[in-house]
Amino acid sequence: MIQAHDKPLPQHLAFIMDGNGRWAQDRGLSRSAGHRAGAERLRDVCYWVLDYGICHMSVYAFSTENWRRSTQEVNGLMRLIPDFFHRYAAEMRDQGARIHFVGDLDQLPAATQKIIGQIQANPPETHKLDLYICLNYGGRREIVRAVQKALRSPDPLALADQLDEDSFRNFLYQPQMPDPDLIVRTAGEQRLSNFWLWQAAYAELYFSPVYWPDFGQADLAQALDAYSLRQRRYGGEKSDNTHP
Numbered sequence: 192m193i194q195a196h197d198k199p200l201p202q203h204l205a206f207i208m209d210g211n212g213r214w215a216q217d218r219g220l221s222r223s224a225g226h227r228a229g230a231e232r233l234r235d236v237c238y239w240v241l242d243y244g245i246c247h248m249s250v251y252a253f254s255t256e257n258w259r260r261s262t263q264e265v266n267g268l269m270r271l272i273p274d275f276f277h278r279y280a281a282e283m284r285d286q287g288a289r290i291h292f293v294g295d296l297d298q299l300p301a302a303t304q305k306i307i308g309q310i311q312a313n314p315p316e317t318h319k320l321d322l323y324i325c326l327n328y329g330g331r332r333e334i335v336r337a338v339q340k341a342l343r344s345p346d347p348l349a350l351a352d353q354l355d356e357d358s359f360r361n362f363l364y365q366p367q368m369p370d371p372d373l374i375v376r377t378a379g380e381q382r383l384s385n386f387w388l389w390q391a392a393y394a395e396l397y398f399s400p401v402y403w404p405d406f407g408q409a410d411l412a413q414a415l416d417a418y419s420l421r422q423r424r425y426g427g428e429k430s431d432n433t434h435p
């Protein structure tokens with residue numbers, strides 16, 4: 192638990208950045224323009240989160256299901272993602288963000304894989320925030336991949352006897368990442384949509400009606416205030432915001 196601003200803050204704050212399309216539609220713009228505005232907001236939110244002293248932040252940027260969108264929208268996102276990191280990765284690094292990419296990355300376009308490789312090969316010497324960008328990520332896919340990795344171990348039968356919830360974590364994409372304490376979804380829908388299915392077991396969920404590109408500092412403060420009032424029991428009797 193991090194104590195800042197006199198309130199318990201999440202150690203890991205996750206975002207489902209929804210509502211880019213509706214934000215654009217309200218303005219007579221293309222969905223791609225909505226995603227561009229959403230990307231700019233991601234940069235802002237990252238800096239606000241850094242200011243709070245929160246150490247882990249994750250965002251659902253492209254799901255394994257998002258390939259079903261129109262070719263135009265998918266291509267727009269696939270151009271936007273490397274563009275965004277070409278523009279901002281160095282600045283984010285200087286501000287103290289260590290960026291990780293999570294998902295089936297080898298299915299992404301070459302330009303995206305290239306910048307991902309460059310960013311991950313040059314982590315900052317010191318960092319204040321671990322920022323996890325989920326790209327071609329799906330919670331069910333992550334669990335299936337984890338089972339496949341476990342079955343490929345040298346002695347899968349011995350592993351079957353030893354495997355428990357803690358050791359299973361080693362087969363997930365980011366074994367070291369703490370589970371999200373708070374998942375914020377913008378734009379009013381109230382579902383996880385295949386995000387962090389394993390890791391969300393005890394996450395607090397917060398739903399904001401605001402479209403992602405409009406999600407401002409006051410909206411973030413409201414989400415964090417709501418979190419600070421939640422009673423976290425992890426199935427037991429504990430009724431505070433400390434981690435299990």
Ligand code: FPP
Nearest residue numbers: 208209210211212213226229230252272275
């Ligand atoms: C959901 O809104 C949003 C997405 C599928 C993409 C999220 C991507 C970004 C915010 C920007 C790109 C990310 C990076 C890392 C640069 P929606 O399109 O489903 O909105 P709608 O429900 O209103 O249609």
